[in-house]
Amino acid sequence: MEIIERKGYLLAQKEKGRTxxxxxxxxYPKEILWAMNAVPAEIWDPPVEVAGANAHLQSYICSVVRMGMELILQGKCYFLDGFLFPHTCDSIQNMASVIYDYMGAKSPCYFFYHPKAPYSQGAPEYYMAQLRNLADLLEKQLGPMDHRALKEAIEASNHISGLLHQLYEKRATAQIPGGNREFYRVVRQVEYLLPEDLIPALEKYLHKNQGKDPQNKIPVILSGxxxxPPQLLDLLDELGVRIAHDDLLNGSRRLLGPPIDPSTDPFKAMRDQYFQMPPCSTRSSPIEQRSDFLLQLIQKTGAKGVIFNIVKxxxxxxxDVPNLQTELKKHNIPSLVLDTEINQGLSGQMTTRVEAFVEMIS
Ligand code: SF4
Known part of the structure; x- marks a missing residue:
């Protein structure tokens, strides 16, 4: 399956006059950026060798943050018109202040503070105020936002979410023959493509993959x-394991709920969708909600176990992981915990542990 290359795509959008x-x-509310003709390019695991970032961060900061900062330090973000830092965790918050307050970022920086569970009565109003505040700030750089464009962006987002749900459903029922590596290469295009390019790419993949996966692969849930590292996906492919669903922060935990009509108030539609998202550690969801979510995925897919692939x-x-493992044990669901570094491959010891786990569940 052909993948649209990230950097070439972003540079081409710049040439078209987009920010x-x-x-x-x-x-984050990507619909607001889309409505302002801006392209959000998510920074999760850029392929950079970490050097300079180590001088700015504590040794116990995760590699997602370390690599993101390194990307900036190496000047590889020269073409970006700004940065957006959602308040996902203390590490991102820490990095945002190092970049903004101490390193003197050359591009504008925006911050987005979403509410954390348990949600109080005021949380929906607070969230809507955050959405409006972000839109107001961006308007100062990008010009006034057309509210019709925002409604269209929400409709496009609903459409994309529907396609992703279909892809995940097909994956859950072994109706997508490709391997794990290919599935994530395709769905991770959500991190940088605009709807006009993302929708055809997802539709093509969906329609190309009709029919049953001929192999009798072992279904598991991937959490984290x-x-x-991509080598984990390759190893699971080699061992005949299908990631039947995931509980990943950049995967199914960001899937939107059922579409909400944006025609009355697009900000309310975005607000209501936020509060329907699956539970997540970074939103402080209670363990019961997270374990219920995992158990539902297991029931739906017939998964034989859960692999927690956790960034060091x-x-x-x-x-959350120890408590989730305890809950799974109560239901006799085997689980494996891996402590991995982004883009650092799999050690021999880790490979052996994965092989042993797969042997046990099969
Ligand atoms: S959620 Fe975890 S991996 Fe992601 S930036 Fe925060 S600490 Fe790092």
Whole structure:
């Protein structure tokens, strides 16, 4: 399946006169950026060798943050018109202040503070105020936002969400023959393509993949932040394991709920969708909600186990994993915890642990 290459795509959008924003993980109202003719380019796991970032960050900061900062330090974000830092976790918050307050970022920086659970009565209004505030600030750089464009962006977002749901459903029922690596290469295009290019790409993949996966692969759930290192996906492919669904921060935890009509008030539609998203460690969701979510995925897919692929030093995830494992044990669901570094491959020991786990569940 042909993938649209990220940097070439973003540079081509610049040539078309669009602005491009570097966006750090994880959840943000991309529809507002789309409505202002801006392209959000998410920064999760850029392929850079970390050197200079180590001097600015504590040794216990995760590699997502380390690599994002390195990308900026190496001047590879020269074509970006600004940065958006959602308040996902303390590490991103820390990086945002280092970049904005101490390094003197040359491009405008925006911050987005979404509410954390447990949600109080005021949380929906607070969230809507944050949406409006972000739109107001962006308007100062990008010009007035056309509210019709925002409604269209929300409709496009609903359409994309519907396609992703269909892809995940097909994956859950073994109706997508490709491997794990290919699936994530395709769906991760959501991190940088505009709807006009993303929708045809997802539709093509969906329609190309008709029919049953001929192989009798072992279904598992992959939980964690993102499907990296890619060698893990390759190993699972080699071992005949299908990631039947995921509970990934940059995967299904960002899937929107049922479409909400944006025609009355697009900000309210975005607000209501936020509060329907699946539970997540970075939004402080209670463990019961997270374990219920995992158990639902297991029931739906017939998964034989859960692989927690946790980024080293990812505080929000590491707080939840022991409790989630305890809950899974109560239901006799086997699980494996991997402590991985972004783009660092799999050690021999880790490979052996994955092989042993797969042997056990099969
Ligand atoms: S990996 Fe974890 S700690 Fe790092 S940015 Fe993502 S959520 Fe934050």
């Amino acid at each position: 491009v924003f570097g966006v750090f993980p994880a959840q 932040v993102l499907p990296n 030093f990812c505080e929000p995830e590491w707080f």
